Amino acid sequence: MFKINEHYGQLNESYLFSTISKKIAAYAAAHPDAKIIRMGIGDVTLPLSPAIIKALHESVDEMGAKATFRGYGPEQGYEFLRNKIAETDFRNRGINIDADEIFVSDGSKSDTGNIGDILGENNTVAITDPVYPVYLDTNIMRIGQSEKIHFLASNASNNFLPEIPNQKIDVIYLCYPNNPTGTVMTKAQLEKWVEYARKNDSLILFDAAYEAFITENDVPHSIFEIEGAETCAIEFRSFSKNAGFTGLRCSYTVVPKALKATNNKGEKIALHALWNRRQSTKFNGTPYIVQRGAEAVYSPEGQQETKALVAYYMENAKTIRKGLLEKGWTIYGGANAPYIWVQCPAEASDSWGFFDRLLDECHVVGTPGVGFGKNGEGYFRFSSFNSHENTKEAIERIKNWKI
Amino acid sequence: MFKINEHYGQLNESYLFSTISKKIAAYAAAHPDAKIIRMGIGDVTLPLSPAIIKALHESVDEMGAKATFRGYGPEQGYEFLRNKIAETDFRNRGINIDADEIFVSDGSKSDTGNIGDILGENNTVAITDPVYPVYLDTNIMRIGQSEKIHFLASNASNNFLPEIPNQKIDVIYLCYPNNPTGTVMTKAQLEKWVEYARKNDSLILFDAAYEAFITENDVPHSIFEIEGAETCAIEFRSFSKNAGFTGLRCSYTVVPKALKATNNKGEKIALHALWNRRQSTKFNGTPYIVQRGAEAVYSPEGQQETKALVAYYMENAKTIRKGLLEKGWTIYGGANAPYIWVQCPAEASDSWGFFDRLLDECHVVGTPGVGFGKNGEGYFRFSSFNSHENTKEAIERIKNWKI
Numbered sequence: 001m002f003k004i005n006e007h008y009g010q011l012n013e014s015y016l017f018s019t020i021s022k023k024i025a026a027y028a029a030a031h032p033d034a035k036i037i038r039m040g041i042g043d044v045t046l047p048l049s050p051a052i053i054k055a056l057h058e059s060v061d062e063m064g065a066k067a068t069f070r071g072y073g074p075e076q077g078y079e080f081l082r083n084k085i086a087e088t089d090f091r092n093r094g095i096n097i098d099a100d101e102i103f104v105s106d107g108s109k110s111d112t113g114n115i116g117d118i119l120g121e122n123n124t125v126a127i128t129d130p131v132y133p134v135y136l137d138t139n140i141m142r143i144g145q146s147e148k149i150h151f152l153a154s155n156a157s158n159n160f161l162p163e164i165p166n167q168k169i170d171v172i173y174l175c176y177p178n179n180p181t182g183t184v185m186t187k188a189q190l191e192k193w194v195e196y197a198r199k200n201d202s203l204i205l206f207d208a209a210y211e212a213f214i215t216e217n218d219v220p221h222s223i224f225e226i227e228g229a230e231t232c233a234i235e236f237r238s239f240s241k242n243a244g245f246t247g248l249r250c251s252y253t254v255v256p257k258a259l260k261a262t263n264n265k266g267e268k269i270a271l272h273a274l275w276n277r278r279q280s281t282k283f284n285g286t287p288y289i290v291q292r293g294a295e296a297v298y299s300p301e302g303q304q305e306t307k308a309l310v311a312y313y314m315e316n317a318k319t320i321r322k323g324l325l326e327k328g329w330t331i332y333g334g335a336n337a338p339y340i341w342v343q344c345p346a347e348a349s350d351s352w353g354f355f356d357r358l359l360d361e362c363h364v365v366g367t368p369g370v371g372f373g374k375n376g377e378g379y380f381r382f383s384s385f386n387s388h389e390n391t392k393e394a395i396e397r398i399k400n401w402k403i
Numbered sequence: 404m405f406k407i408n409e410h411y412g413q414l415n416e417s418y419l420f421s422t423i424s425k426k427i428a429a430y431a432a433a434h435p436d437a438k439i440i441r442m443g444i445g446d447v448t449l450p451l452s453p454a455i456i457k458a459l460h461e462s463v464d465e466m467g468a469k470a471t472f473r474g475y476g477p478e479q480g481y482e483f484l485r486n487k488i489a490e491t492d493f494r495n496r497g498i499n500i501d502a503d504e505i506f507v508s509d510g511s512k513s514d515t516g517n518i519g520d521i522l523g524e525n526n527t528v529a530i531t532d533p534v535y536p537v538y539l540d541t542n543i544m545r546i547g548q549s550e551k552i553h554f555l556a557s558n559a560s561n562n563f564l565p566e567i568p569n570q571k572i573d574v575i576y577l578c579y580p581n582n583p584t585g586t587v588m589t590k591a592q593l594e595k596w597v598e599y600a601r602k603n604d605s606l607i608l609f610d611a612a613y614e615a616f617i618t619e620n621d622v623p624h625s626i627f628e629i630e631g632a633e634t635c636a637i638e639f640r641s642f643s644k645n646a647g648f649t650g651l652r653c654s655y656t657v658v659p660k661a662l663k664a665t666n667n668k669g670e671k672i673a674l675h676a677l678w679n680r681r682q683s684t685k686f687n688g689t690p691y692i693v694q695r696g697a698e699a700v701y702s703p704e705g706q707q708e709t710k711a712l713v714a715y716y717m718e719n720a721k722t723i724r725k726g727l728l729e730k731g732w733t734i735y736g737g738a739n740a741p742y743i744w745v746q747c748p749a750e751a752s753d754s755w756g757f758f759d760r761l762l763d764e765c766h767v768v769g770t771p772g773v774g775f776g777k778n779g780e781g782y783f784r785f786s787s788f789n790s791h792e793n794t795k796e797a798i799e800r801i802k803n804w805k806i
Contacts (some may be wrong), residue, residue, distance in 0.1 A: 001573075001576050001604035001664060001665050002523070002573035002604060002605055002606040002664060003522065003523030003525055003526050003573065003664065004522060004523055004664045004674070004677060005520065005521050005522060005523055005601060005677070006523065006666060006667055008492045008521065008677050008680060008681075009666060009668075009672075011680060011779060015680075015683045025773050034587045041475070043474040043475045044474050045469075045472070045474065046466050046469065046472070047443035047466060047467050047468055047469050047471075047472040048466045048472070053463060053464070053466065053467035053468075056463040056692070057460060057463055057464075060454070060456060060459040060460055060463060062453075063449050063450060063451045063456065063459075063650065063651065064451050064453070066448075066449065066450050066457035069448070069449070069451070069647075069650070069669070070426040070650040071446040071447050071448065071647075071650045072650060073443070073650055074650045083667070100486055101406070106509055106686075106687070107686070107687040109684075109685065109686065110685060110687065110689045113684060113685030113686075114685060116413065117408065117544065118407060119405070119406065119407060119408060119411065120405070120407055120408055121408075122404050122406055123406050133684075134684060134685070138684060138685060141681070141684070143519065146757060170404075170405035170406065171405050171552045174704045196538065201404035202405055204742045230603075231783060232477030244472075244474075245477045246474035246687075247472070247473040247476055247690065247691045248466065248467065248690050248691070248692070249477060249687060249688070249689070249690045251730065261404060261405060261406065261407045262404050263412060264409055264622075265412075265600050267411075269407055269408070273781060274407060274411050277411060277414060277418075278411075278544070280421065280542045281418060281512075281516060281536075281537060281541060281544070282513060282517060282537070282541060283509075283512065284509070284649075284652060285508040285652070286652070286653070287509075287650065287651050287652045287690060288650045288689055288691055289459070289651070289692070293770075295481065316425055320737070321724050340605055342796030350604075359614075381737060382660040
């Protein structure tokens with residue numbers, strides 16, 4: 001009999017957000033009159049902005065005419081987009097990243113999952129706890145539940161910023177601004193991680209999908225703001241949250257050419273070459289029209305519209321923070337991130353208990369912290385991607401809630 | 404030091420078609436007046452048809468309005484598309500496949516590459532030789548150059564249809580209509596493979612990306628036309644070639660729920676559940692607008708337009724077949740496929756030698772057979788995706804060629 005990947009048997013049966021969706025659907029079916037407000041999943045709600053819609057229409061027209069039709073594009077992304085990214089997101093910020101170090105793709109979920117393809121199976125891997133479930137699940141798929149997977153505790157005692165490991169770890173996933181806690185690292189804090197990685201020959205997989213939400217000056221938007229990071233880090237960026245591309249699908253991954261590992265023959269191998277080979281072989285590029293949409297994010301109109309989208313959601317983050325502080329709850333995040341991480345009040349049994357009571361008594365949905373790891377138990381994540389009206393109403397309901 | 408996937412060191416340095424592109428670019432730079440006609444890569448040249456363009460514009464407008472905007476979609480694809488596929492491509496042909504057995508994705512290259520994620524590393528694997536390079540390369544990435552990889556010889560002595568293995572093989576890749584040879588299997592021939600797989604508990608990975616080009620009645624469009632295939636096969640389908648989606652990116656993979664393997668605890672595990680977990684965790688769905696474009700393929704206008712595209716390319720296949728037969732060359736394929744597989748004339752040294760002379764003396768590009776495997780040596784692939792005019796001119800040049 002042909003054999004399956006047995007590691008899949010060690011995964012939770014379903015992805016966290018699938019479980020939540022099913023719970024909401026069941027509740028809504030049983031309570032058809034409940035006006036449920038969703039502040040759970042990190043999905044945007046505002047439409048794509050005019051500059052992007054215009055670029056999409058124009059490129060659709062190009063695809064309908066023989067002279068301008070485009071078939072297979074470069075697997076790494078079109079130059080027009082890679083050039084704009086390198087210029088706007090990096091070089092204009094004084095970061096030395098070239099266009100050909102940027103790999104355009106269909107999503108950070110794909111890339112943070114697929115990056116394991118180019119790594120060895122004997123690496124020790126560190127992920128934070130709580131964590132975005134994809135990092136953990138994709139490692140279990142690859143190497144199984146294993147002592148090689150280390151959890152870096154993020155909890156109230158360290159303000160949900162994990163400490164540098166006191167042992168040698170090969171591959172470290174960091175996500176800042178953090179999903180799920182909304183916490184951020186200052187430049188000085190991130191420098192310590194880069195220093196650790198360079199000293200220990202570690203690889204940092206840095207997920208910066210939420211960088212557009214940073215409001216404070218000493219918080220880096222890219223790990224490549226830190227000197228030497230180009231020799232020890234890969235960065236994942238996304239158009240999902242800053243420009244509302246969750247349904248349009250575009251992101252990019254930066255693999256600097258200076259990032260090298262030593263193979264078992266003692267040769268220096270550039271990870272850029274490996275990722276390029278992976279993407280050329282197992283991916284056929286992001287749709288041309290989507291890449292034209294992403295390019296429009298960098299036009300003057302696109303930049304202005306995108307900033308307005310982020311500001312809209314950050315107004316919600318303020319509403320949530322203010323309301324919950326007034327309620328007397330302990331909270332983290334929400335200042336440089338669209339997520340607010342809440343300590344469940346003493347009256348709640350645990351984070352799933354709090355989820356159930358909040359849904360049943362306030363008709364408000366969030367995400368139970370334990371879904372992100374055991375250190376998330378007793379905590380809860382609110383996202384700020386709903387409308388101003390719904391967010392205000394949800395917070396009012398919570399403030400009036402006799403828990 | 405963190406470790407890389409050492410198997411990458413066992414791959415050819417570049418993907419076949421990257422090598423060819425570089426050769427053409429170098430030749431064009433040195434001979435700027437040469438009017439080069441490309442019949443190499445399998446990329447379409449006709450624009451997207453009106454029904455698809457209309458659907459794309461409409462869905463772009465939906466994405467620009469708050470009431471109709473769509474964020475994250477189901478990782479498996481929207482129901483509107485899965486339903487149309489199940490109905491049109493399967494149930495209307497008498498094949499019992501349900502909508503939830505269909506996983507919409509961004510390309511068959513991705514899916515035929517990623518399918519390895521859910522399979523064990525100890526499987527023996529068979530691929531044909533010659534073969535679409537992705538099957539081989541993605542297996543080398545996963546398990547390395549290995550005796551577990553078996554090559555099924557396709558050559559003139561078996562009319563480029565491999566024989567059933569006389570040993571037990573766990574996983575078998577079949578692609579019919581075949582890329583690169585353009586050959587097809589009759590229903591009776593494919594039945595023998597299904598019988599073999601059922602008897603040996605093997606898994607068939609059936610790539611039917613070119614099914615729309617089938618003109619003969621006894622050639623199956625889907626492996627699921629064969630009784631029992633739902634217990635031993637996964638099928639890959641694509642909108643790239645039938646509807647010209649190479650730049651728009653949409654395909655689908657059928658994983659029947661009846662397809663099960665036994666895990667190492669002796670439990671029956673549905674591959675449907677594994678692929679669903681893989682896609683939910685490492686993929687965020689195909690863009691909404693692209694899925695609306697794919698849905699339009701199934702409208703009455705879309706069906707008519709798509710058939711016209713295929714007919715256009717098959718007219719080229721006829722032109723190529725006729726011309727090369729008149730030239731006295733030995734050819735395969737081209738009757739139910741957009742590829743014509745040509746035995747290089749005796750005057751050519753080998754398939755790369757033929758490539759170079761054809762480029763230099765006729766300014767015509769094809770693909771050297773050896774690029775698809777060692778049994779491809781001495782053969783050459785022409786694709787029929789260029790315009791009628793260019794195809795006719797290329798064939799005239801070849802006919803007048805004093806090789």
